[in-house]
Amino acid sequence: MDGHLKLLNPKRIRVKSLCCSYCDLSYSREHYKALFEGRKLIYFKSLDTNIFREKEIICHDCLVNLADKESLCFKVETDTHILKLDISPPSGNEDDTDDFLNDLI
Numbered sequence: 001m002d003g004h005l006k007l008l009n010p011k012r013i014r015v016k017s018l019c020c021s022y023c024d025l026s027y028s029r030e031h032y033k034a035l036f037e038g039r040k041l042i043y044f045k046s047l048d049t050n051i052f053r054e055k056e057i058i059c060h061d062c063l064v065n066l067a068d069k070e071s072l073c074f075k076v077e078t079d080t081h082i083l084k085l086d087i088s089p090p091s092g093n094e095d096d097t098d099d100f101l102n103d104l105i
């Protein structure tokens with residue numbers, strides 16, 4: 001099943017802080033901006049209810065962990081375009097998460 005996500009760009013969000021609904025990871029907008037620009041963290045917001053609840057905030061770690069057993073497919077909206085994101089169960093390559101972030105930021 002496909003999910004529809006919005007990539008939360010720290011430059012565009014209005015909230016003071018963000019918190020992942022799954023792991024409770026929470027950062028202020030300033031912290032998130034630094035981590036985002038360092039390609040360490042991305043928060044997403046769910047735009048539909050296929051996989052998450054609507055408007056739920058998910059960090060990229062939890063997103064990757066969800067694809068632990070089966071591949072997941074997402075449509076991700078960024079500020080400039082929409083891209084398709086396929087996450088496969090880990091293949092034992094620890095660089096997977098980094099590649100994932102580099103593709104998005």
Ligand SMILES: [Zn+2]
Pocket residue numbers: 020021022023024025058059060061062063
């Ligand atoms: Zn999380």
